[in-house]
Amino acid sequence: MALLRITSPHTQRAGRRTSWVMQMVILATIPGIVVQTWLFGWGTLINLMIACITALLSEAAILAVRRRAVGFFLKDYSALLTAVLLGVALPPVVPWWVTVTAVAFAIIFAKQLYGGLGNNPFNPAMVGYAIVLVSFPVPMSQWLGVQSMIPAGETLSFMQSLQAIFHHLPVIDSYTMATPLDGFKHKDLLDSQAAFSSIAALQGPSLNSWLWVNAAYLVGGLGLIWLRIITWHTPAALLGALLVMAGVFHLFDPSNTATPFFQLTTGAAMFGAFFIATDPVSSCTSNRGRLIYGAGIGILIYIIRSWGGYPDGVAFGVLLMNFSAPLIDYYTQPRTYGHKKAKTGLKVGEDN
Amino acid sequence: MQAAKLQTAQVFSFHGGIHPPENKTQSLQLPLGKPSLPNELILPLGQHIGQSSRPLVKVGDKVLKGETIAINNGFLSSFLHAPTSGTIAAIEERLIAHPSGLSDLCIILAPDGNETWTPLEPLDNWQDISKTDVLAYLSEMGIIGMGGAGFPTQVKLQGAHKNPLTHFIINAAECEPYITADDMLIREKTLELVLGIEILQHLVEADNIVIGIEDNKPTAIAALKAILSERNSQIQIAVVPTKYPSGGEKQLIQLLTGKEVPSGQYPADIGVLCQNVGTCVAVHDAITLGKPLISRFTTLTGDALKAPQNVEVLFGTPVAHLLEYADFEPKKLSRLIMGGPMMGYTLDSAAVPIVKTSNCILAASKKELPAPAPEQACIRCGMCEQACPASLLPQQLLWFSKSQEFEKAEHHNLFDCIECGACSYVCPSSIPLVQYYRHSKSSIREAREANVKSDLAKQRFEARKARQDAEAAEKEAKRLARQKASSNKATDKKKAAPEKAAPTAAAAPATTDESKKLKVDIAIGKSKLKKLQKQLLEAQENEHVEEINNLQLQVTDQEKAIASLEEQLAQMTSAAPDAPATNTAKASPAPVSDELKKAKVDVALIGVKLKKLQKQLVETPDDQELKDKVSAFETDLKAAQDTVSKLSESTQASTNTAAAEPKAAISDELKKLKIDAAIAKAAVKKVEKALKKAEEINAPEIEAIRQQLQEAQQRADELEKTLANPEAAAPKAAPVKAEPETNVDADAAKKRKIDLAIAKAGIKKAEKNIQLLKEQGKDEAEINASEWPSKLKEAQDKLAGLEKEQASEATAPSVATVTSAPIATANIDADAAKKRKIDLAIAKAGIKKAEKNIQLLKDQGKDESEIEASEWPKKLIEAQQKLAALEAEESTSATSVSTPVEKTAANSEAKVEPEMDLATQIKKEKIAVALAKAQINKLNKRLESSPEEADNIKQEIVATEQRLQSAETLLEKLIHSQTNMQENR
Ligand code: SF4
């Protein structure tokens, strides 16, 4: 006979545990990783390895310090997911200590010091990314170019990648080139048309490489939606807002702005929309809230890209919206069954 | 065609929902089973929502199948019938099927195996008789909602008449996994179900009748459709997609009508009625077959059963019996659940019986329902939110529940959670969300109950604060009164000086010291008393019974102590007629008027309360308690009004007499008494308040408080009595000291004088009261009935006694003091003599006043007989006679006094004004002068008001003026020896 008095429900959806959710998200990044590796060489994979090891070590260490069951929490794959997201977000030839710093900071400060999984108000991966972006701007802006565009004419070999990451690769300069966003940002006085015809980073192969990357992440993200791990609200709102912003400004000032298509297919647009902004812990809870949250990030991305100091704005956009997520939550409660309208705010005693 | 059209109904959708594995096929493999009779049937008395049924049988009774063995106990209750024939083996507590594993009173029936039916009486004419009768019949058949909660069906049907019914929904959704009892019931009893629905429709008259059924029951749907089209019925079938919890009442209503049941309301409020299929069949069986509800369809399923199936089982059958019937494998069993896996509850024991709401027994193996995975952190993935059929934010609710932020949880509509378990089911972190919600809900409910309690406590606290404030205010008022009195003393010294009536205070110090000490003692005692009373009240407020008794004893002790101290003080003050005492004549009105104001406020307050109560009484005329309260308040009011009238009189008296009368001592004492009385009354009021409060909250200490009230009232009454006749208390001490020593003797004499004065004042007051009564138009009988005449009499007797005493004693010392007057040592004697004179003067003034009163009556146009009937003339004569004895020696200005008397009545000639003592003539003369002056004034006034008597009055004036002159010359001779004294005044 049962000794445990277990209350209802007595059953659970089989298999769909938190670790499964995390694994699925990690798996959904594979298309992106493959495309990145194909375009930029082994650096991404090496970064991923460094990031994963750092994440597991720092998570285990801090769990041990916090006297938690290390094995149990490591198996939730949340630390690994953070590491993977950071690993693919960092430039492929970034020195190893940048990756370590970013991941360790993300795990220890952005996540565990807030109480671990589920309690962090900010997206840990983006905290780590922002930290290294602010602290080490030079290595962080060193993206590799597609093989047809760079002087070297080939992607880095595995050994070269290792050398670039762990030591120093003298010939690295012949492999790197600005990203399209970088290039567009530094078009200076050129108008758009001139920029797209003259700046190397804005040439077809470069743009196409980023189109591929974004397409790969879009595929992964759609997979997540199909698996019902994320809902469509955040990515759709994010991309929609970015599209609308880009479209409106392009309509008014076509000579100085890029097309909406350019905005959606360069940088971390898709990666951010499907993998970063949808981080459940630090985003909004209700569907309406997610729409607002996603739209906010989209708008912020466009603002930072156009007028900010950094070529891409996903990290800061996400972090800024993380701040407002609780507030949005309070004002976007769904209308509960049997209530005429949804409650907002936290006023108590105002039933309807 | 028409039937086909009618049978399709629009289906809406609801938010959320889950698709757990259905697991329904297992129990549908075998046909409906009919388990054998168990050894005993355990029939809990509380199988429904509401009051438990009352058993009709005793142990040992033989019952037939279908016989009523328990009847309803109130409105929300139900009947219970014997599921089979047999003997009542016991009525005792047994473990029942309940989420908390409780025991409850059960009737234990030992079947005899014969299954002998009691005669069945179907309600064939249900279409003709009134619906209420049909409902009553359903109640007697023990029919309750068989879907879940067990709500008595007749109550639900009655409630459905609140609004015009748009939808009558038959819930056949059966969305819980594993359960197929309703499915089987529809298959087996399709016709009965439809007939039952038709009977119910006759009762509720809904616009639409819809059977809501999930699309995973094709056989049942087909059977229903066949019958409905055959009967060309207006009943519609709405096939809803399989989704848990579509069988939830609210969700099914949303599915079939698109409407939502407003939060906190019932389906009937939006014109919808839901009935379970089982209930419909039971209604049919009851009305057309006359069979009460004694059995139901139950699903026996789970991996631990080799032969899972549906059974038609008699209520009271132990679960163990059914498990055995379904080839139970004990080794496999890991969890025994009553109900489905989503909302069912675990059973501790298989000994519990099947009841009217048991739809499934799930004997699950470990593999089937594994132990819950360890809870992980909520990653706010929102899956719960997507699944919640109530559109809640389960993850936020979890957060608030964990952090005990119940207000926020409530704001997030925690109480709209139907505990369906969908959120827990989908949660990837295996968080038992529903458990958290249940805990929060019960915590909030507890907090609400605690709130109600704390509200009561707050009321009590406020009452206590009000009481403390009142006490403080009282203290402050008393302090102010004292201050005023003392300052008045100081200012009045000058005013009193010309009266020259005040005696010196040579003998005072000793007594004042002692009295001071006594007063301090009293003050200490009173403060102790107050502290004790406060403690007592606190104890009552906090319901500490033992403390209350203890404190009450202490309070009474303290009260006694104070009373004795006060008595001593009274003696002391009467023995020490020192300067302040005599000089506060003017001071007395102030506190008295304060008193008066307070008393008037009391009257007003009581009046208001009385009115309120009377209003209440009008609303609820049968309330005995209210009536009692009203009468109590009426008496209160009466008492308060009495005090007011008394007080107003005394204020009048004191203002009237303040001119010349040294009634200081008495007014002091009066003041004290009045304050005491006021305190006592305040105590009474306080206790009454406490009593009322106690009555309001039905506190157990009502009796104690009532008793206290009585005691307090008694005390107040006593005090009032003493207040009413202070003269009675005052003279008691008088005869004690009478030694012929110079000092003591003089003191005694003084005291006697004062007593005399007091007594006279008392008489005056009594007379005034009578006068007042008369003015108020009370007839004689009433006045006689009041205590005043008798009091007057008493006082007069006392006065007579005192005066006699004084007269006999007066001669010796006073003669001696005439010569020694200027000498310092003999001062006291002289004072005494002076005092005596003053007293005499007072007495005379009293008589005069009486005469004045008579005059007043005349002025008011009362005829002679009335006046004669009043006691004034008599009194007057008595007083005059008494005076006559005292004044035998006096002759000089005698006639003048008698003059007004001549006019008032024929007996005025009886007045002989003897001179009393020549030695103290000076004082006498002064008074005489004053009196004569007053007389002249008065006469002049009268002259103005009644010119027809002018001659008479003029003569009088002349005579009085002569008298005045002679008195003044006499006075002049002696005046130089008085200068010192006058200055002292
Ligand atoms: S399903 Fe579980 S983990 Fe996900 S948000 Fe809800 S409670 Fe949190």
Ligand code: SF4
């Ligand atoms: S148990 Fe409550 S919160 Fe959870 S899904 Fe059901 S209604 Fe929503």
